[in-house]
Amino acid sequence: MKIGHVEVDKGILLAPMEDVTNLPFRLICHRYGADIVYTEFVSSDGLVRDARRSIEKIKLAEEERPVAIQIFGGEEDIMVGAALRAEESNPDFIDINFGCWVKNVVVRNAGAALLKDPEKMASLTASIVKAVKKPVTVKTRLGWAKDSIVIVEVAQMIEDAGAAALTVHCRTRDMGHDGDADWSWIPKIKKVVNIPVIVNGDIKTPEDVKRAFDETGADAVMIGRAAIGHPFLFKRARQYMNTGIIPPPIHHRERIEVCLEHLQLEIDNKPLKRAVHEFRKHYGGYLKGLPNNSLARQDVVRMEEFADISHRLLDFSVELDTIEHNSILLGT
Numbered sequence: 001m002k003i004g005h006v007e008v009d010k011g012i013l014l015a016p017m018e019d020v021t022n023l024p025f026r027l028i029c030h031r032y033g034a035d036i037v038y039t040e041f042v043s044s045d046g047l048v049r050d051a052r053r054s055i056e057k058i059k060l061a062e063e064e065r066p067v068a069i070q071i072f073g074g075e076e077d078i079m080v081g082a083a084l085r086a087e088e089s090n091p092d093f094i095d096i097n098f099g100c101w102v103k104n105v106v107v108r109n110a111g112a113a114l115l116k117d118p119e120k121m122a123s124l125t126a127s128i129v130k131a132v133k134k135p136v137t138v139k140t141r142l143g144w145a146k147d148s149i150v151i152v153e154v155a156q157m158i159e160d161a162g163a164a165a166l167t168v169h170c171r172t173r174d175m176g177h178d179g180d181a182d183w184s185w186i187p188k189i190k191k192v193v194n195i196p197v198i199v200n201g202d203i204k205t206p207e208d209v210k211r212a213f214d215e216t217g218a219d220a221v222m223i224g225r226a227a228i229g230h231p232f233l234f235k236r237a238r239q240y241m242n243t244g245i246i247p248p249p250i251h252h253r254e255r256i257e258v259c260l261e262h263l264q265l266e267i268d269n270k271p272l273k274r275a276v277h278e279f280r281k282h283y284g285g286y287l288k289g290l291p292n293n294s295l296a297r298q299d300v301v302r303m304e305e306f307a308d309i310s311h312r313l314l315d316f317s318v319e320l321d322t323i324e325h326n327s328i329l330l331g332t
């Protein structure tokens with residue numbers, strides 16, 4: 001797949017996720033194998049007003065490349081202004097969010113609301129493509145509701161508008177994040193467009209990644225929730241694609257080391273207190289399934305200093321070493 005100068009074969013991409021895919025998380029996912037990472041969606045209104053939080057979200061690092069900035073909005077002049085502002089951060093490409101289902105976005109005629117007006121979606125795309133030099137891609141859903149699936153027409157329209165790729169979250173807006181993603185639309189889209197098509201929704205394991213490629217013929221896959229607390233998924237999926245052998249689970253020591261590496265990145269990028277608090281949502285994922293993890297988790301979510309968290313998690317790791325050692329001795 002080629003998007004501007006970015007070329008990846010069977011890419012495994014990190015999905016944009018609000019309050020999740022900040023710079024530290026993108027860096028960790030990049031280090032553990034994500035082929036392209038995306039910022040969380042950034043409000044076009046915020047960007048054109050130079051709002052501090054919006055500007056913070058488009059701060060990129062060389063190490064994370066290739067990286068896309070995702071914007072959302074509903075008004076042409078504001079979105080064009082926001083795309084130009086995003087371009088100043090020098091992303092590899094700009095992605096437009098036409099898939100966000102949440103009420104306070106769709107009432108502003110942004111995100112998935114555009115699925116009710118594909119012509120406007122196409123004209124917004126065309127205006128942004130015309131205004132910026134970077135490639136512009138689109139991420140959307142199948143349609144507004146199950147009885148109004150428009151993705152095949154939308155794909156053609158946004159290709160004609162000059163989009164460089166299309167990501168499809170294979171659910172309708174009314175599904176939110178519930179129900180199963182329906183990948184069967186991807187081959188139908190692939191039949192009518194030449195731009196790369198990226199499949200998204202319910203890709204949780206290395207086997208899912210391979211199945212998504214095999215069943216849909218998509219040019220790349222995009223992973224969202226399953227990467228939270230488990231950035232190793234990208235490299236495990238790549239190993240599985242290359243060898244056909246399911247890689248062993250990630251050892252507890254590596255999980256804890258990467259958790260601390262991620263926390264340190266968070267602290268490097270924002271004030272300590274905020275970093276430590278915002279990081280709390282990640283412990284569940286990093287410690288998931290480890291024996292006796294609840295006590296360690298309860299402790300670290302109350303801690304405010306890196307050194308305390310690090311000691312507690314390293315102690316937990318030693319505790320797990322002992323459990324592992326005993327179970328080897330017992331042959332269990």
Ligand SMILES: Cc1cc2nc3c(=O)[nH]c(=O)nc-3n(C[C@H](O)[C@H](O)[C@H](O)COP(=O)(O)O)c2cc1C
Binds near residue numbers: 097099100139202226
């Ligand atoms: C916490 C959270 C935040 C999200 N924020 C965004 C966003 O900012 N932009 C976007 O296009 N999609 C967003 N999404 C949707 C994901 O990108 C993705 O399409 C969806 O989670 C389905 O993929 P998954 O099954 O791999 O999680 C978000 C999803 C979650 C769970």
